[in-house]
Structure formats: C-alpha cells, structure tokens
C-alpha cells in the first residue's frame with residue numbers, strides 16, 4: 001500500500017507536485033497517467049526517497065521509504081533504466097545490489113531467468129539496448145521480492161513480446177496480493193494492464209478510479225446509427241441531455257441515449273435502421289479530454305505558458 005498525503009514538491013519557483021493525496025492499494029495494478037511534465041516521475045521518486053517532499057508525506061506499507069530496514073524487500077522500483085555502472089555485467093550489477101541485502105547468487109539467477117536476461121547476463125551493461133536495460137531495471141526491482149513495485153515507463157523500449165511480458169508479470173504480481181504502481185504513455189497498453197488509474201496534470205490529480213469508470217465519466221458511450229431516415233430520427237431523438245452529430249450523410253452519432261431507446265424510437269416511428277452500434281470511448285480519447293487543459297509541453301517545439309517557463 002502506498003499512501004500520499006498532501007504531497008508537494010517544488011524546484012525553485014516550479015511546483016512539480018502540488019499537494020496530492022492518493023492511495024495505491026495492494027492486489028491491484030494502478031496506472032499513473034499524465035502528460036509530459038505532469039509530475040509522475042517526481043512523485044515516484046518521492047515514494048522511494050530519491051527526492052524529499054517540500055511538504056506532505058508519502059509512505060509505503062505504513063512507513064516512509066527511509067524508515068524501512070530492508071527497503072529492497074519492501075519496494076522495488078524501476079525509475080531510470082540504465083542507471084547502472086556501464087562497465088559491469090548485468091549479473092554483477094545485480095550481485096552488487098543483492099549483496100546490500102544479504103541476498104545470494106541464487107536470487108540473482110532467478111531474476112535473470114525471470115526477466116529473460118539469461119543470454120546477456122555476462123555482457124557489459126554499457127552495450128545493452130534500451131529494451132535490455134529496461135529488463136535489467138525490472139530485474140533489479142524484483143530482486144528483493146518486494147510487496148510493492150513502482151515502475152516508471154516499464155514498457156519503454158520493449159518489443160511486443162517484452163510489452164506482453166510486463167503486462168503478464170504485473171498482473172501476476174497484483175493477483176499475488178502485491179501493490180503495483182506503474183506509469184506509461186501507451187494508453188492502449190494501460191487500458192488492458194491497469195485496474196485503477198490516477199490521472200495527474202500540472203502536479204495536481206485530475207481524476208482517479210477504476211479504468212472503465214474514468215473512461216465512462218469522461219467520454220461515455222456513444223451510439224452510431226446508420227439509417228436512410230437519419231435526419232428524421234435525429235429530430236425524434238433530440239431533447240435535453242442528448243447530443244447528436246451527423247458524421248456523414250445517413251449516419252448520426254448519438255450521446256446521452258442508449259441503443260435500446262434509439263432502436264425503440266425508430267421502430268415506433270417506422271424509421272428503418274441499417275446499423276445501431278454502441279461505441280465505447282478508448283482510454284486514449286478519455287486521456288486527451290481529461291488532460292486537454294493540462295498539457296505543459298506541446299509538440300512542434302513550442303511551449304505553453306508555464307509557471308516558470310522551464311524548457312522541456
């Protein structure tokens with residue numbers, strides 16, 4: 001369990017994290033989403049004591065990270081892939097980490113195996129691809145068999161097999177009762193991996209909740225209707241709380257009514273329907289809607305007004 005209370009971090013005049021409170025529960029995969037610069041990495045760094053909060057507090061399993069006697073057994077974190085001694089082999093890097101907690105080579109061999117690093121474990125880390133570096137970072141996070149895992153962009157640089165492996169692994173860990181907190185910019189992947197979401201923008205929490213609830217509350221479901229009487233049907237359906245847009249001639253998109261109501265209205269009025277399809281919004285659409293006003297760094301090299309004008 002991770003618990004943050006009024007957690008804030010300032011860098012000079014820049015407020016990176018602005019008084020956020022949240023809980024990440026055991027037995028679930030919780031996704032941490034937000035545009036670039038929203039404060040995700042800063043929050044994760046504070047959880048594992050790499051950054052000190054300016055105010056507020058964050059605990060893992062009831063204690064701040066520094067107060068855990070054997071933190072690797074409590075929290076495993078992947079924060080910066082390749083933050084390792086590049087001249088060392090992967091196995092020696094893991095051995096050095098393991099030694100800090102009195103763990104032996106057997107556990108190192110287990111995580112090497114688990115993360116698919118067997119073939120390259122004796123190679124210098126400096127020559128690793130991004131994906132191999134990620135696997136090594138995940139191996140290091142798993143080393144102490146921790147109850148809580150914090151993974152910042154774990155699928156970054158992984159091939160499709162690696163992405164699927166991370167998905168399966170985090171599901172297994174959560175089903176085993178562990179706490180899994182991960183960030184990703186890959187919305188389609190997050191939608192199938194996470195149970196719960198926390199969405200952050202400019203240092204503040206925008207929304208949180210089960211994945212489908214976040215999508216439904218943000219974008220809801222629309223119904224695509226194809227009919228030769230589309231414009232007549234649009235008039236029949238119009239009313240408070242209903243929004244109708246004409247996608248193309250003979251096709252309307254209806255929000256605010258379910259497919260059954262639309263179908264029955266059409267039947268009662270003798271309007272033929274050629275298609276009646278409920279369309280669920282994707283997490284990506286919900287994310288774009290939720291964070292539309294919160295994007296700090298825009299594409300094209302231009303930057304919107306920021307509190308301190310920090311460059312991306």
Ligand SMILES: Nc1ncnc2c1ncn2[C@@H]1O[C@H](COP(=O)(O)OP(=O)(O)OP(=O)(O)O)[C@@H](O)[C@H]1O
Nearest residue numbers: 011014016034035036037038039040041042043310
């Ligand atoms: N050491 C630092 N010094 C000054 N500003 C910082 C520092 N670290 C982060 N920031 C600023 O704090 C804000 C939050 O950054 P953070 O890296 O936490 O965002 P993020 O959500 O992880 O972004 P991304 O998705 O790009 O990784 C950004 O505006 C960033 O520029």
